[in-house]
Amino acid sequence: MTDGLFLFNSRTRRKERFVPIEAGQARVYTCGPTVYSPQHIGNMRPNVFADLLKRALLMEGLRVTHVTNVTDVGHLTDDSDAGDDKMEVAAQKTGRRAEEIAAEYTGQWLRDRRRLNCLDPEVLCKATEHIEEQIEMIRVLEEKGVTYRIDDGIYFDVSKFPRYTELARLDLDQQQGGQRIADVVGKKQPADFALWKFADPELKRQQEWDSPWGRGFPGWHIECSAMSTKYLGTRFDIHTGGVEHLTVHHTNEIAQSETALGVHPWVSIWMHEDWLVFGGEKIAKSTGNVLLLEELEAMGISPLGFRYFLLQAHYRKQQNVAEQGLRAAETGYRRLVAQAQALATEGNVDESAAQPRRAEFREAVRDDLNAPRALAAATGIVRDESLSPATRRALLTECDAWLGLDLLTAELPQATQETDPRIDGLVAARQAAREAKQWAEADRIRDELAAEQIVIEDTPEGPIWRRNDP
Numbered sequence: 520m521t522d523g524l525f526l527f528n529s530r531t532r533r534k535e536r537f538v539p540i541e542a543g544q545a546r547v548y549t550c551g552p553t554v555y556s557p558q559h560i561g562n563m564r565p566n567v568f569a570d571l572l573k574r575a576l577l578m579e580g581l582r583v584t585h586v587t588n589v590t591d592v593g594h595l596t597d598d599s600d601a602g603d604d605k606m607e608v609a610a611q612k613t614g615r616r617a618e619e620i621a622a623e624y625t626g627q628w629l630r631d632r633r634r635l636n637c638l639d640p641e642v643l644c645k646a647t648e649h650i651e652e653q654i655e656m657i658r659v660l661e662e663k664g665v666t667y668r669i670d671d672g673i674y675f676d677v678s679k680f681p682r683y684t685e686l687a688r689l690d691l692d693q694q695q696g697g698q699r700i701a702d703v704v705g706k707k708q709p710a711d712f713a714l715w716k717f718a719d720p721e722l723k724r725q726q727e728w729d730s731p732w733g734r735g736f737p738g739w740h741i742e743c744s745a746m747s748t749k750y751l752g753t754r755f756d757i758h759t760g761g762v763e764h765l766t767v768h769h770t771n772e773i774a775q776s777e778t779a780l781g782v783h784p785w786v787s788i789w790m791h792e793d794w795l796v797f798g799g800e801k802i803a804k805s806t807g808n809v810l811l812l813e814e815l816e817a818m819g820i821s822p823l824g825f826r827y828f829l830l831q832a833h834y835r836k837q838q839n840v841a842e843q844g845l846r847a848a849e850t851g852y853r854r855l856v857a858q859a860q861a862l863a864t865e866g867n868v869d870e871s872a873a874q875p876r877r878a879e880f881r882e883a884v885r886d887d888l889n890a891p892r893a894l895a896a897a898t899g900i901v902r903d904e905s906l907s908p909a910t911r912r913a914l915l916t917e918c919d920a921w922l923g924l925d926l927l928t929a930e931l932p933q934a935t936q937e938t939d940p941r942i943d944g945l946v947a948a949r950q951a952a953r954e955a956k957q958w959a960e961a962d963r964i965r966d967e968l969a970a971e972q973i974v975i976e977d978t979p980e981g982p983i984w985r986r987n988d989p
């Protein structure tokens with residue numbers, strides 16, 4: 520079996536064996552949501568990915584400190600520091616307090632995380648509750664001479680940080696020709712970014728604070744540098760986030776932290792998950808193709824059925840979401856749970872027979888969190904008749920500590936009735952025939968549907984139908 524956990528490091532572009540900075544202890548930071556609107560299923564993939572990472576570290580016997588932030592100020596509609604603060608826009612649109620909006624959507628996000636069996640982070644920190652720490656870090660950066668002041672705010676001068684292009688292999692010359700420099704008047708280089716933005720005295724913002732430079736609010740990137748330092752120290756092991764953060768947000772976090780803290784590398788391993796896409800487009804509010812977890816449930820896809828769906832793709836690959844795939848995952852999940860729970864509870868666990876199967880599963884997890892392979896290994900265990908039911912149960916309990924699918928404990932939700940006017944009509948016609956004791960006609964309709972792999976079950980509440988599992 521592989522010796523240790525191997526993770527793909529975006530910083531070095533290769534899989535590396537994970538060695539924590541402090542033996543026995545893993546420190547992890549994840550960029551969390553901006554809570555100005557509900558978190559949709561595309562936003563939940565990063566959560567499940569970070570959860571799989573955390574569970575893998577736990578499986579290695581490490582103590583884990585996982586910090587996740589909530590952005591409730593300063594994230595602008597445009598990543599280049601132009602545009603409006605997303606929280607303020609939501610507050611203006613709805614006539615509500617920004618804090619109230621943040622509280623509602625933070626609650627929704629936490630609820631959905633838990634329903635997807637994501638373990639709670641050890642620290643959940645909010646940007647608005649760490650204004651002082653952010654001001655302090657900006658003050659240090661100013662002292663080190665890497666900032667400059669323009670009418671819009673205090674900016675980080677990326678020409679003062681030679682490693683700026685390293686993480687994302689950026690070509691700044693190419694960026695120089697872009698239009699971005701014009702977005703904020705006075706910026707020296709397009710890549711320079713806001714540390715502190717001044718509040719426009721004409722526009723009354725809900726969220727603004729006093730600072731050594733004037734009244735305003737923090738730029739988006741500084742919160743992650745300030746809060747990770749507070750809770751994880753000046754260097755830590757793993758930082759996760761979406762691939763979209765590579766070129767701007769994470770690149771800027773590194774510039775701030777490595778300059779202010781005088782360390783390199785600030786973070787040992789950077790991990791980035793790819794997007795969920797729908798018809799080739801990223802699932803995002805801007806494309807309007809969003810679905811919430813509760814909407815999936817209304818379609819008959821359970822939260823853990825959705826988790827099973829996410830496990831079917833590797834986190835570094837884009838995963839296409841389509842109704843058919845989600846339904847197939849729900850069916851696959853239900854089948855796996857039913858098979859696991861049908862295993863007899865009595866009998867002995869055969870340790871030596873269990874070992875190769877355990878190794879196969881752990882090998883998949885240790886190979887950069889290969890969820891599809893791990894899922895296949897767990898499915899193989901359920902169906903392996905050469906293993907006693909007790910051995911299979913014991914192994915599945917171990918697998919589930921990583922998969923998080925409640926394989927042995929889930930109470931299978933009743934499948935919701937799919938609707939299809941033509942099939943509903945045929946089922947109703949068969950029922951009418953039965954009530955009129957026209958048995959031949961009733962059987963004929965049943966056979967016609969059976970030929971399409973549609974099964975009718977007669978229940979005390981009347982007939983229901985479902986598609987036969989492929």
Ligand SMILES: [Zn+2]
Pocket residue numbers: 549550551743768772
């Ligand atoms: Zn961040």
